[in-house]
Amino acid sequence: MINKTIKDADEAVKDISNNAVLMIGGFGLSGIPENSITALLKKDISGLTCISNNAGVDDFGIGLMLKKRMVKKMISSYVGENKEFERQLLSGELEVELIPQGSLAERVRAGGAGIPAFFTPAGVGTEVAEGKEVREFHGKLYLMERWLRADFSLVKAWKGDTAGNLIFKGTARNFNPMMAAAGTITIAEVEELVEAGSLDPNQIHTPGIYVQRIYQGKDYEKRIEQKTISQ
Amino acid sequence: MINKTIKDADEAVKDISNNAVLMIGGFGLSGIPENSITALLKKDISGLTCISNNAGVDDFGIGLMLKKRMVKKMISSYVGENKEFERQLLSGELEVELIPQGSLAERVRAGGAGIPAFFTPAGVGTEVAEGKEVREFHGKLYLMERWLRADFSLVKAWKGDTAGNLIFKGTARNFNPMMAAAGTITIAEVEELVEAGSLDPNQIHTPGIYVQRIYQGKDYEKRIEQKTISQ
């Protein structure tokens, strides 16, 4: 089996340079590649395009990359919870493309799956439809949406093996599997890295073919945005 | 949790009638819904359209439905291994639409996922492209393919729970998950039916939302087409 293991986060992101297009997994702060983001923050790069459902919060996740002005353009579905983001957006310093969440998920999936375009009803009649082909199928209107691909995809899994196979946990799966498939170089960090052969082949969420680099992550903070309990 | 359990195969297929469009899971004879097919064979119906990657063999699986002349049209990617099939095809008794396997899998997935059409490179320049829109993206030609949906999907899983969640085993997964999602009524038979809450939510291959009826199957033959061993 092909061994994808690398030493650490710094080695993982060493060739990410100015103006790269990145996909970054996660929903809110759940399932984000904390170690890879920390390693990116140590680098002196800018002009990045980030495809990620959210943009982190002011002091965590992609929010820290925005604060450091590494990002030229965000492609996301929801970017609330982030004052620095809002400031850069309103001042015009940051380019932002907002995409319906399902279209984002499917466009990333299409990128990994070699489907250059598909039709979805989301956004018909709204400003999302501007400049896009509209077509009727079975009496309903649909927009044509294009695939999304990235130079590097940064994903985070619960368990992974040296062959690059990944298993996610809970709702931390979210965008990670599709992004893993849509990156030219996919960098996976995992909470627990095991030998190839240790994971049940029937329970793999992301087959290793999609992963070019894998490493054992550390010190996961897993910050909670809305701690809500029942009495 | 919504309970999808029904008594047996006969109850499962009771409202499948003449001219219904069926999807039938499996690749070759692996992962086919043996019990549902047996129950169908007891019914006096015809004019069926069957969407299935293969057409069984002469004396097993869909081959038995062909022999009983229940099928008007087959939509498949590969139909070798079946003499009765070849006879009906060459004599014109059976309508056949052959589709590249990846296009078949994706068209079924699109049906379940509400994507009426998408673009794929498979079949460009071949007779599969006849009558289909061809379009260039990023310098490569693609065909527009439409979704496939069915009145009933018959699938077979390894384990399932009363909420309709399914787990498949080995390469018997194949077309079953996409077909489960693309049927108006999806009928799942399982080798082991357990109470909702017994399966790990993180290991579900087909979420119960796609399954309308589930039952405990019995007497699985799991016939092997090409027994091959190493010495």
Next chain:
Amino acid sequence: MLDKNQIAKRIAKEVKNGQYINLGIGIPTLVANYIPNDLEVVLQSENGLLGIGPFPKEDDIDPDLINAGKQTITMTKGSALFSSAESFAMIRGGHVHLTILGAMEVSENGDIANWKIPGKMVKGMGGAMDLVASAENIIVAMQHCSKDGKSKLLKTCSLPITGIKCVKKVVTDLAVLKILPEGGFKLLERAPGISVEEIRSKTEGRLVVEGEVPEMDIQ
């Protein structure tokens, strides 16, 4: 005039046995508290879960288990986890029967606006555009008027819209209204003590009133 919990309580009466339901952020999330125990329904979270349970006890909090509002949650028995692509495949494919969401404006032909106020607020549409374009039944939970007294039930939306001709029913603090296929808000029920006249004066879009309009039952 209903409070948020009463609006949620009234919407809960729309829920039918066996439904898969997506609840938006805000009032819609509260609906879960009022679904009768004898109904078997499954709540979907668009970030990848079927089978949302109650909020966790302090000791059961799992940062890897949140809902679309980023709140910590639990799972019910028989739940299933999946990716965002699978989640929206379910939504787009029409497998989710009922979507309940908030709105800033609804028009008399069923258009909805809830994602953007130009120049003021742009948080993004999240999954709302997919939901309203896909679900067979969409119910909106909202205040009838804005804080400065302007009707939010309009002839046409003034804000950038989220979806066209998709809302089937609106439940506000004042009324339950059905969007007619030919356009117009048909008044189905009044909040206790609220007159048809008051509702008419606070509804900018075409209001259709036929016969006696009963008061809501929010017990």
Next chain:
Amino acid sequence: MLDKNQIAKRIAKEVKNGQYINLGIGIPTLVANYIPNDLEVVLQSENGLLGIGPFPKEDDIDPDLINAGKQTITMTKGSALFSSAESFAMIRGGHVHLTILGAMEVSENGDIANWKIPGKMVKGMGGAMDLVASAENIIVAMQHCSKDGKSKLLKTCSLPITGIKCVKKVVTDLAVLKILPEGGFKLLERAPGISVEEIRSKTEGRLVVEGEVPEMDIQ
């Protein structure tokens, strides 16, 4: 003239370390037997497996574990199972580096025909049309001539084609040939004892011969 195993052996030399490979039915399946042990490669089965292992021992046969040729198989360490949609997502998305398959005809511009003989045989294309339309590198394993002596390396295919301009290399019982970007079969190697003249006489399509053509190394 090479036998099937020798063709497979020669093709195995094309395999590079770290590749994900899809092997078709027939001679291509035999290639697996000759991939050097020091290369780490992964074999994909389009019915839903990455990591095909050797055929099983009698006692290890599992009917739920077959390859695309419906043969019983085993899994290697680190393998992964998935659906047919995911399998072809991998193929279509260009994640599989090398596809080796059989053919009935190949044309000098890289067209391939291998799924249908009108009026005689229609088994279906299976996954072949997806594979040839998607893989970055496609090698064909075939006999140079049909049983009645007709060349199968043609100017244009006479049978219904499986894909256009996709084949990169052809390995036959007589020769190794590269399809030139501008069209034409460039002769790279001869089978031991086979002359350039013989290959020329058995190749209907344009044959390009430059300088000395070495004999294949099939050790």
